Each structure stands twice: as structure tokens, then as C-alpha cells.
Amino acid sequence: xxxxxxxxxxxxxxxxxxxxxxxxxxxxxxxxxxxxxxxxxxxxxxxxxxxxxxxxxxxxxxxxxxxxxxxxxxxxxxxxxxxxxxxxxxxxxxxxxxxxxxxxxxxxxxxxxxxxxxxxxxxxxxxxxxxxxxxxxxxxxxxxxxxxxxxxxxxxxxxxxxxxxxxxxxxxxxxxxxxxxxxxxxxxxxxxxxxxxxxxxxxxxxxxxxxxxx
Amino acid sequence: xxxxxxxxxxxxxxxxxxxxxxxxxxxxxxxxxxxxxxxxxxxxxxxxxxxxxxxxxxxxxxxxxxxxxxxxxxxxxxxxxxxxxxxxxxxxxxxxxxxxxxxxxxxxxxxxxxxxxxxxxxxxxxxxxxxxxxxxxxxxxxxxxxxxxxxxxxxxxxxxxxxxxxxxxxxxxxxxxxxxxxxxxxxxxxxxxxxxxxxxxxxxxxxxxxxxxx
Numbered sequence: 001x002x003x004x005x006x007x008x009x010x011x012x013x014x015x016x017x018x019x020x021x022x023x024x025x026x027x028x029x030x031x032x033x034x035x036x037x038x039x040x041x042x043x044x045x046x047x048x049x050x051x052x053x054x055x056x057x058x059x060x061x062x063x064x065x066x067x068x069x070x071x072x073x074x075x076x077x078x079x080x081x082x083x084x085x086x087x088x089x090x091x092x093x094x095x096x097x098x099x100x101x102x103x104x105x106x107x108x109x110x111x112x113x114x115x116x117x118x119x120x121x122x123x124x125x126x127x128x129x130x131x132x133x134x135x136x137x138x139x140x141x142x143x144x145x146x147x148x149x150x151x152x153x154x155x156x157x158x159x160x161x162x163x164x165x166x167x168x169x170x171x172x173x174x175x176x177x178x179x180x181x182x183x184x185x186x187x188x189x190x191x192x193x194x195x196x197x198x199x200x201x202x203x204x205x206x207x208x209x210x211x212x213x214x
Numbered sequence: 215x216x217x218x219x220x221x222x223x224x225x226x227x228x229x230x231x232x233x234x235x236x237x238x239x240x241x242x243x244x245x246x247x248x249x250x251x252x253x254x255x256x257x258x259x260x261x262x263x264x265x266x267x268x269x270x271x272x273x274x275x276x277x278x279x280x281x282x283x284x285x286x287x288x289x290x291x292x293x294x295x296x297x298x299x300x301x302x303x304x305x306x307x308x309x310x311x312x313x314x315x316x317x318x319x320x321x322x323x324x325x326x327x328x329x330x331x332x333x334x335x336x337x338x339x340x341x342x343x344x345x346x347x348x349x350x351x352x353x354x355x356x357x358x359x360x361x362x363x364x365x366x367x368x369x370x371x372x373x374x375x376x377x378x379x380x381x382x383x384x385x386x387x388x389x390x391x392x393x394x395x396x397x398x399x400x401x402x403x404x405x406x407x408x409x410x411x412x413x414x415x416x417x418x419x420x421x422x423x424x425x426x427x428x
Contacts, residue, residue, distance in 0.1 A: 050359035051314060062303040066310035066317065073306035089276040092287035096280035100265060102313075103280065107321035116348070121337065134330070145264035 001026040004048065005055040006033050007210035010106060010171030011067040012055040016205035017167045018071045022078045030212035033111055068102055071164060083164050094158050097146060097165035101172045105139035108132070109175060132179045140176060143169070144186040155195050162196060170196050174207065215240040218262065219269040220247050221424035224320060224385030225281040226269040230419035231381045232285045236292045244426035247325055282316055285378060297378050308372050311360060311379035315386045319353035322346070323389060346393045354390060357383070358400040369409050376410060384410050388421065 003019065003026045005012030019026050031054050032039045039045060040052045049056045049065050057064040057073070064070045075083050084091045107113070109132040117123045117131060147157050147165075157165035173193045176183060183190055196202045207213060217233065217240045219226030233240050245268050246253045253259060254266045263270045263279050271278040271287070278284045289297050298305045321327070323346040331337045331345060361371050361379075371379035387407045390397060397404050410416045421427060 050363075051318065051353075051356040053318070059303075062306075064303065064306040064310065066313040068317075069306045069309035069313055072309055073302055076302040076305065088287055088290040089273075089278065091290065092276075092278040092283045095283035095286055096278065099280040099283055099316075103282075103316050103321055104265060104267070107317055108327065113322065116345075120348075121335070121341070121345075123335065127335070131330075131335075134334075139265075142265040149264075 002029050002058040003027070003055055004029045004031050004045065004058070006031055007207045007213045009033065009054050010175050011053075011102075013171035013174065013205055013207060014067045014167045015055050015057065015070050015074075016210075017162075017170065017202055018074050018083060020201035020205050021081060021083065021162060021167075022074055024074070024078060028211055030210075032212065035111070035115065068098060068164070068168075071167065075164075081161065083162070083167065085158060085163065090152075090158065093150070094163045094165045097143060097157055098168040100139060100143050100146065101168040104142075105136055105172055106175070108135040109179065129179060133181050136172070136176050136179055136181050137185075140172070140181070140183070140189060141185045144189050147188050147192070156192055162199070162201075166192065166196050169193060170202055216243050216272040217241070217269055218243045218245050218259065218272070220245055221421045221427045223247065223268050224389050225267075225316075227385035227388065227419055227421060228281045228381045229269050229271065229284050229288075230424075231376075231384065231416055232288050232297060234415035234419050235295060235297065235376060235381075236288055238288070238292060242425055244424075246426065249325070249329065282312060282378070282382075285381065289378075295375065297376070297381065299372060299377065304366075304372065307364070308377045308379045311357060311371055312382040314353060314357050314360065315382040318356075319350055319386055320389070322349040323393065343393060346389075347395050350386070350390050350393055350395050351399075354386070354395070354397070354403060355399045358403050361402050361406070370406055376413070376415075380406065380410050383407060384416055 001024060003015060031045060040054055046052055048063055051065065055067060057070045064073050071083065084094055114128050117128045147153065150158055152159055154160035156162050157169060169189060170193055215238060217229060245259060254268055260266055262277055265279065269281060271284045278287050285297065298308055328342050331342045361367065364372055366373055368374035370376050371383060383403060384407055
């Protein structure tokens with residue numbers, strides 16, 4: 001397997017954790033995102049991923065894009081250890097937590113959106129950072145309430161083993177710290193994040209431990 | 215089943231199509247989104263959905279949020295007719311198309327983001343509309359290339375029956391027309407959208423056919 005990814009990309013980070021938890025070896029192919037252009041726009045990469053975003057997984061000649069689709073693919077191909085619970089309503093709860101990050105927070109604070117705010121709408125660095133903090137804080141505060149309400153919670157977002165929800169949470173908290181967000185309203189998420197990051201599968205997927213880290 | 219939703223919300227529209235395709239009866243509970251406040255912020259609704267967004271499904275006492283998690287839940291509970299293909303790589307492709315809409319397009323053009331652009335960043339109606347058009351056009355142009363490259367395409371995004379990808383596409387094209395987007399770069403998507411909307415399950419889920427339509 002090859003994973004086209006970038007050390008700092010939180011969507012890439014999610015997939016790296018999944019690969020590590022499932023014990024799957026992969027080749028790390030760095031795609032360098034840059035403020036002005038970037039390798040995701042190269043014609044050789046666009047053939048694999050017309051959205052010009054990362055990550056992209058190549059497995060046995062098949063190309064899979066979108067981090068959550070990649071993780072569901074890995075879950076179906078390599079079911080152990082499971083990243084989703086067994087019961088359909090529980091699976092839906094875990095998926096909804098992951099989507100609360102992937103659909104409501106991350107899309108609003110990624111690089112191309114920040115670039116549009118600066119380059120087209122002429123906002124300052126401070127206004128752009130405040131935009132990012134607003135959406136991250138709003139989304140994580142809601143997620144904190146969702147996680148607190150889970151009766152079966154245990155040490156992770158759901159239960160006592162990492163799920164798709166934790167794979168989405170940890171990279172988003174990494175971003176929250178980059179944006180200097182106030183996380184005092186999210187004590188449960190902060191605790192789960194610390195528990196996760198103590199595990200080798202999460203630690204080895206962290207941005208600072210990637211071969212392309214700056 | 216109860217579906218808390220709003221006629222014009224495209225995330226709600228996705229779930230209504232899924233329920234119709236699977237022949238599931240449900241109670242339509244309208245949650246009126248408004249420019250200034252809205253029923254999604256009522257304390258009675260926030261208990262069900264701390265994100266204060268729609269839709270929310272209530273099924274046999276269980277609450278499920280996030281449209282794609284709801285549809286995966288319906289797929290697991292009521293597998294026929296399937297909304298995902300059988301092969302894991304094909305399932306990943308269909309899921310990636312749905313996520314290309316749900317993670318890259320829709321989050322950037324929904325009501326609360328447009329409100330922030332107007333109310334906090336003081337942009338005009340025209341600048342806000344241009345923002346929406348930019349992200350919709352960028353995302354749909356990439357999706358057109360992804361769909362064109364599917365060898366097994368048939369009449370829908372994947373194959374000859376509707377999948378999760380079509381359930382995401384049709385509501386997004388509805389939004390694209392509301393934003394007056396130029397869809398000339400997306401002839402395949404426009405054709406698939408027309409094919410879908412001719413089916414009763416899609417037509418009955420359309421915003422204008424909901425009991426709360428204005």
C-alpha cells in the first residue's frame with residue numbers, strides 16, 4: 001500500500017492512525033501542501049485525485065480517496081481490530097462523531113479555505129485565525145456534549161478501544177492547538193486525546209514523527 | 215421513525231431520498247432554519263442534537279445524527295435495496311463521492327457559514343454568493359472528473375441503480391442552482407441528476423414536495 005499524504009494534514013493523520021492500529025505496512029509518499037501552490041496540484045497527482053487534496057491510498061492498483069472512505073475500506077478489508085462497534089445504532093453514533101469533525105469543523109479551517117479568506121476576501125492573518133478558532137471551538141464544544149452523553153464511553157469516545165471517532169478527534173485537537181483554541185469547555189475530549197496519544201499507533205502517526213516533517 | 219428536518223436543507227434531502235428508496239415510512243418533524251435564529255437552537259431540539267443542526271433521526275428510542283451516518287445506519291438495518299455496492303473498493307469509491315460533497319462542498323455553503331461571512335466579516339450578499347459559487351463549482355468540477363472515470367458508471371454515479379453518491383449529488387445540484395452556478399463543466403452530473411429526479415423516491419424527497427415547504 002502507498003499513502004499519498006502530508007505530515008501536517010489532519011485527514012492524512014486520521015488514515016495513518018488507522019493503518020497503524022490495524023498493523024498495516026505502507027509506503028509514505030509525501031505530497032507537500034504549500035501556501036502558494038503545492039504538490040497536490042501537480043498533474044501526476046491530479047490523475048490519482050482530481051480533487052487535488054490529500055490523502056490518497058493506493059492498494060493493489062485501486063485508488064481510494066477521502067480519509068473516512070479510506071478508513072471504512074481498511075475496516076472492511078482488514079476487520080481486526082475493529083474501528084467501529086458491532087450494533088448498528090452504536091456504529092451510527094461513532095460515525096456521527098467522526099462526521100461532526102470531518103463535515104462541520106475541518107472543512108472550514110483547512111489551508112485552501114484560509115487562503116481564499118486572505119487572497120480573495122483580503123482578510124488579515126488575525127481575522128483568518130479567528131475564523132478558524134470560531135469553527136473549531138463551536139464544533140468541539142458540541143462534540144464534548146455528544147461524547148459526555150455516551151453511557152458506554154469508557155476511556156475513548158465510545159467504549160474502551162479506539163474507534164473511528166478517536167481517529168478524527170486527535171488530529172482535530174492537534175489543529176485546535178495550532179489555532180490556539182481555548183479547550184477549557186472540552187475536558188473530556190482533552191482527556192481522551194491524551195489517552196490516545198499515549199498509544200504507539202497514535203504516536204507513530206503524529207505529524208512530528210513523519211519522514212516529511214519540517 | 216421520526217425525521218427532524220427542514221425542507222430546504224440538503225443534508226435532510228439526502229436522508230429523505232434514502233428513506234424513500236428503502237420504502238420506510240417516517241414522521242416529518244419540521245425544524246425551521248432561519249436567518250436570525252431558528253428552531254435548531256431550541257433547548258428541546260438541542261437535547262437531541264447538541265450540534266444544533268439537522269437532520270436527526272429517531273428510531274425506536276435511538277437518536278442518530280449526521281446525514282451520512284443516518285444513511286449508513288439505514289443501510290445496515292434495512293439492506294434492501296442496497297445503497298452501496300458489494301466490493302470494498304467500489305464501496306470506497308461511492309463513499310468518497312458522497313464525502314466529496316459532504317466534506318468539501320456543502321460545509322462551505324451552508325446557512326451558518328454564510329451568516330458568519332455577512333454578520334462577522336461584513337461581506338455583502340454578492341460576495342457571500344460568490345463564495346458559495348466558488349466552492350460549489352470547484353467541488354462539482356472535481357466530482358465530474360471522478361464520475362466520468364468510473365468504468366461501471368451506467369446511468370448513475372456508479373452502476374445502474376442509485377447509491378449513496380447520487381443521494382449526495384442531487385441535493386448539492388439543487389443548491390448549485392440556488393447559487394446560480396455555471397454547471398457547463400459538469401454535463402455528466404447534470405445528466406445523472408435528471409435521471410435521479412425522474413424517480414419517485416427522489417421526487418417525493420424534493421424540497422418543494424415537503425409539508426413545511428414555503
